[in-house]
Amino acid sequence: MVEIILYIAGGLILLGMLTALWRFVKGPSSADRIMAFDAMTVTSIALIALIAFFNNRIIYLDVALVYGLLSFTGVIVIARFLEKGL
Amino acid sequence: MEYLTLQNIGLVTGFMLMLIGLYGALTQKNILRIIVAFTIFDAGLNLVIVALSYIKGRVAPIIDQTTGVTNLSEKFVDPIPQALVLTSIVIGVGVTGVMLTFALRMFKTRHSLDINDFKQTKW
Amino acid sequence: MYKNMFIILLLAGFGLLLGSFLLTHHEYLSLPQLPAYYADNTAPEVGAANVVTAVVVTYRGFDTLGEVTILFVAASLIAMFLKHSKAPRHDRHPRPSSVILSTSQKLLFPLIVLFGAYVFANGHLTPGGGFQGGAIIATGFLLLLMANPQAEFKHGLLNAIESISGTSYVIIGILGAILGLGFLDNRFISLGQLGTLFSAGAIPVIYSLIGLKVGAELSNILHHLNEVQNEE
Amino acid sequence: MIAIILAIVLGLVMISMAIAALTAYRVRAAVLASGIVSLIASIIYLLLAAPDVAMTEAAIGSGLTTIIFFYVLNKIRRSDV
Amino acid sequence: MNLKNVLQIFVLSYLTWLALNWSVHTDVLVTGAIISVLIAVLLCSQCSVLQEVRLTPKSFAYAFGFVGVFWIELFKSNFDVARRVLTPSLPINPGIVEVKTRLKSNIGKMLLANAITLTPGTLTVDILGDRMFIHWIDVSSTDINEATHAIVSKFEKYLEVMYG
Amino acid sequence: MEIRMLIGSIVTLIGAIFIFLGALGIVRMPDLYNRLQTGTKASTLGTILSIAGIGIINPEWAGKAFIIISFVMMTNPVSSHTLARGAHHIGIPLSDKTVIDKLQEAETEENKEDQI
Numbered sequence: 001m002v003e004i005i006l007y008i009a010g011g012l013i014l015l016g017m018l019t020a021l022w023r024f025v026k027g028p029s030s031a032d033r034i035m036a037f038d039a040m041t042v043t044s045i046a047l048i049a050l051i052a053f054f055n056n057r058i059i060y061l062d063v064a065l066v067y068g069l070l071s072f073t074g075v076i077v078i079a080r081f082l083e084k085g086l
Numbered sequence: 087m088e089y090l091t092l093q094n095i096g097l098v099t100g101f102m103l104m105l106i107g108l109y110g111a112l113t114q115k116n117i118l119r120i121i122v123a124f125t126i127f128d129a130g131l132n133l134v135i136v137a138l139s140y141i142k143g144r145v146a147p148i149i150d151q152t153t154g155v156t157n158l159s160e161k162f163v164d165p166i167p168q169a170l171v172l173t174s175i176v177i178g179v180g181v182t183g184v185m186l187t188f189a190l191r192m193f194k195t196r197h198s199l200d201i202n203d204f205k206q207t208k209w
Numbered sequence: 210m211y212k213n214m215f216i217i218l219l220l221a222g223f224g225l226l227l228g229s230f231l232l233t234h235h236e237y238l239s240l241p242q243l244p245a246y247y248a249d250n251t252a253p254e255v256g257a258a259n260v261v262t263a264v265v266v267t268y269r270g271f272d273t274l275g276e277v278t279i280l281f282v283a284a285s286l287i288a289m290f291l292k293h294s295k296a297p298r299h300d301r302h303p304r305p306s307s308v309i310l311s312t313s314q315k316l317l318f319p320l321i322v323l324f325g326a327y328v329f330a331n332g333h334l335t336p337g338g339g340f341q342g343g344a345i346i347a348t349g350f351l352l353l354l355m356a357n358p359q360a361e362f363k364h365g366l367l368n369a370i371e372s373i374s375g376t377s378y379v380i381i382g383i384l385g386a387i388l389g390l391g392f393l394d395n396r397f398i399s400l401g402q403l404g405t406l407f408s409a410g411a412i413p414v415i416y417s418l419i420g421l422k423v424g425a426e427l428s429n430i431l432h433h434l435n436e437v438q439n440e441e
Numbered sequence: 442m443i444a445i446i447l448a449i450v451l452g453l454v455m456i457s458m459a460i461a462a463l464t465a466y467r468v469r470a471a472v473l474a475s476g477i478v479s480l481i482a483s484i485i486y487l488l489l490a491a492p493d494v495a496m497t498e499a500a501i502g503s504g505l506t507t508i509i510f511f512y513v514l515n516k517i518r519r520s521d522v
Numbered sequence: 523m524n525l526k527n528v529l530q531i532f533v534l535s536y537l538t539w540l541a542l543n544w545s546v547h548t549d550v551l552v553t554g555a556i557i558s559v560l561i562a563v564l565l566c567s568q569c570s571v572l573q574e575v576r577l578t579p580k581s582f583a584y585a586f587g588f589v590g591v592f593w594i595e596l597f598k599s600n601f602d603v604a605r606r607v608l609t610p611s612l613p614i615n616p617g618i619v620e621v622k623t624r625l626k627s628n629i630g631k632m633l634l635a636n637a638i639t640l641t642p643g644t645l646t647v648d649i650l651g652d653r654m655f656i657h658w659i660d661v662s663s664t665d666i667n668e669a670t671h672a673i674v675s676k677f678e679k680y681l682e683v684m685y686g
Numbered sequence: 687m688e689i690r691m692l693i694g695s696i697v698t699l700i701g702a703i704f705i706f707l708g709a710l711g712i713v714r715m716p717d718l719y720n721r722l723q724t725g726t727k728a729s730t731l732g733t734i735l736s737i738a739g740i741g742i743i744n745p746e747w748a749g750k751a752f753i754i755i756s757f758v759m760m761t762n763p764v765s766s767h768t769l770a771r772g773a774h775h776i777g778i779p780l781s782d783k784t785v786i787d788k789l790q791e792a793e794t795e796e797n798k799e800d801q802i
Contacts, residue, residue: 002743005695007443009702009736014450016702016732019709020725021454024477025461031718031773033473035726038765039712040477041503042729043705044484045758046736049751050698051487053740054443056152057145059335060492061750062328063483064737066345066499068757069324072765073348074476076310076355077508078469079765083772085304086358086435086515092448093236096489099452101227103459103478105220110463112216118468118514118522122475125506126459129475129482132498136491141237146490147248147260148336149403155252159245162260164237166244168491169264173276175497176340176423179506180283183430186513187290190437193517194294261493307771308649312632313764319561320757323535326557327542328496336492344500351508407549427505434512544749600704600731603724607711616720617785620792639763642727645719646763647770648789655789657719657770664786 010050017043034078041071096137103130117189117199121182128178132171139167256400257333257409265338266412270382270393277375277422284426288433296438303358303439314356321349329420333409339416343423350428354435362432371425374418381415444488455481468522472510479503531562581684588637588680595641595676603642603659617661618647621654621670624678630685637677644673694742701735704728716781718773722766730762 017040024036045064052060080086107127114120140163147162149155193199240248247268248260257263265273329342353360385394395410402408455478462474479502486495514522539554540546606613625631635646638656645657656673663669708731711724734755741751774789 002691002695005692005699009695009699010443010447012699012702012706013736014447016705016709016729018450018454019706020712020729021477023712023721023725024473029718029773029778030467030469030473031769031778032721033470034769035718035722036712037473037476038769039709039725039729041480042726042733042758042762043709044480045754046701046705046733047484048487049737049740049754051484053743055145055490057148057150057492058744058747058750059146059148059150060487061747061754062335062337063487063492063495063499065324065750065754065757066328066341066496068754069321069761070345070348070500070504072761073352073355074504074507075765076768077351077511078473079769079772080303080306080355081469081511081515083304083775084515085306085772086439086512090445091236092445092488094231095445095448095452096485097231099455099485101224101231102456104227105224106456106459106463108223109216109220112219114463116468116521118510118517119463119471122462122468122471122510125475126462126478129478129502132494133482133485136486136489136494139491140489141240144490146336146492148334148492149252149258149260155403158252159240159248162240162248163490164240164244165247165260165264168261168494169269171491171494172261172265172338172340172497173272175494175501177276177279179427179501179509180280182506183509184283184286184290186509187287187434190513190516191290191294199517199519259493304775307767308628309632309635309646309764309767312628313636313760316629316632317760319531319535319565320538322561322565323538323557324542326561327539330553330557331543336496338493341496341500344497344505348500348504348508405547405549406543406553430509431512434509434516437516439516538753541749541753596731600728603711603728604704604707607707607714607724612714612716614715614720614783615785616717616781616783618719618780618787618789620788635767636760636763639767640727640730640759642723642731645723645727645770646767647719647774650792653792655792657723659720659723661785664788 006050006053010047013043013047013050017047030078031082034075038071038075041067041074045071091142093137093140093142096133096140100130100132100134100137103127103133106130115200115202117192117201118186120201121185121189124185125178125182128174132174132178135167135171135174139164252403255395255409255412256403257412258404259333259336259338261336262333262338262412262416263409266332266415267393267395273419274378274382274393277378277419280423280426281371281375284429287430291433291437294438295436298359298361301359301439306356306358311356314352318349318352321352322346325349325420325424326417329416330406330413332416333412334404334406339419340423342416342420343425343427346420346424347427347431350424351431354431358435364429364432367425367429367432371422371429374421374425378415378418378422381411381418385411448485448488451481451485455485466521469511469514472507472514476503476507479506528562531565532558535561584680584683588677588684591676591680592637592640595637599641599643606659615660616657617664618655618657619661619664619669619673620666621656621674622666623652623654623670623674625652625681625685627685630681633685634674634677634681638673691743694739696739697742698736698739701732701737701739704732704735706732708732716783718778719770719780722770726762726766730758733758 020039027033048064110123144163147165251263255263325342325345328337332338382393386392388397398410462471465471483495483498535558643659648655708728715721741748
């Protein structure tokens, strides 16, 4: 029962990632693309946590931790690049 | 159906990335795009090496409560390609940095990014 | 025209090579001899829970030494290329950052450095190690540059950290050769109990030094790139 | 089975993003697309039981490489960059 | 080199280290203490931000109140935004409004802006002094005072006690 | 035991639904600022809920889950704010439905003062 619910959750998360990818491909400006990139990184944290659960290894969560702490620096760099603040 | 394993998917994806990256590096004119194609080639190569080390039904080579400490050679995937890829990724960022600064230096001297403008051997 | 034909032929040949490899290769069903030895003997011999770390630091320690050297050469090359295009500080006019970014940088910077230290101190227990920890520390340094692009940093401190940790790395390797069984051997400190932080002999020390060195080198690269003249 | 479906979808996304990186009009879009290739590669590494490599790719491939690219793009301001 | 500042950074790093390791063995405690002291002493000039925190029992109580109010607002506005996304006609009424804040300290402003940004429906675009410019998905009033009342004041009364 | 795991999985499912709705918002909304509102923020809450659900299912993982949640909540608003500020500065247009833009007015006022 629990596993079936988590499979459905994983499918929804993957679908969300693909939807954000659609905005990345379509996005009229660079800022839209960066936003889609940010949404995909945040979403992938949840996906990594689910993979860790299905493999039953707590050590996989460290990878999610890296994404949680570092993904925002990429967005900040690109935003500062756009506003010529680098 | 028996060809549809995780290892084969990883291998096919890696090979496709390598071909795409090689095609881009050979046909693009802009230096920065050539460097982007190189990073894609790099990612594909690393993916191929890691996929070769995977064995079905085995776990990551780190000892904790779920693995126990006995009979480890029948539970773990191959650790050596993973160690090699780890070093390869770090060297990859160094090489990318050198290529990018070289491109920047060339742009500062010639104000051009086209690879065809840099045919002379002495400049 | 000839060039295009050549490219297509080259790609087709490469693709054929890869495809034939894909069709003929067989998946391993058990580990070959050397990886099986590493998997079985890492815990009693080296004392590290992470077999990849044991391979990187101890069994294949020479490769890591060479890799650190390559990274050092890359950082020096970048510094050499950018030497002539540096701009004085008052010539660059970046847009100043907002209060939110500069304040949260002050709050987050110690946490990021601490997380990097966690990653390389626990390299023998969890995934991660010196290279990842160094990259995380460099990202923290980057946050500093983001919040205040005009800030003045001492190159000397970064260079000192880099050279001190590099020298200590080699000295520990030689100590292993004298006191232990070979160059970069980790068993001259007692191995301790498997799974605790003070275990695996000298591996945490070596990986911490590698982490500091890699972090200082990557920060140096970012700092050099930051000082180049902005194009208008 | 679930892992295989996940890997197929992620692999297709990777290949399409690599093609997008070569055909994008601006270099910054190409760099972002190659960043997505790295991001998805790290998830596939986790599926292939290599958390060390996944962490390295997350911290270095997806983070630092993109950052260095944008630092250099900042110094080369042109209409197609 | 301020002793209070060093102590605060040390406590912050040490607590984070313990939560990261999630064990209380002696070696974890010792290593964490060494690393935290190094970070606090060597890097404290870069992070003198926590000095403005008031350490009184009342401010701790208000901190819990702030967290509670924040979570309630987060869920409420999330369901609101989900309803807007799912409605076919897309009922949005966006705009950038100006609000005033009474907070003086930088960290108070930062926490206020982050709380506003994390709740869907409002997004801090810029800060100039004590004027904050907020993108609002459903502008009900363009007046400064009414917008301040609707967006800021529910968080501000807690933060004012904590940071002044 | 079973009840706790069921609760955890349902929390994860709610988080996944929020992620999907956020991604839907990214596609449907008319301009960048509205997309940032719905997309990134809803995805953040969804990720937080998913990880909290995983932490409820396995109580030993709760510490790591708490750390991830607090890091995401500390870092994510900063990047959204910086992106919105930069986008407004380089003049990415707001949608036609926009009622008011006070920041534009404030910036033009400042420029006038500079010129005088």
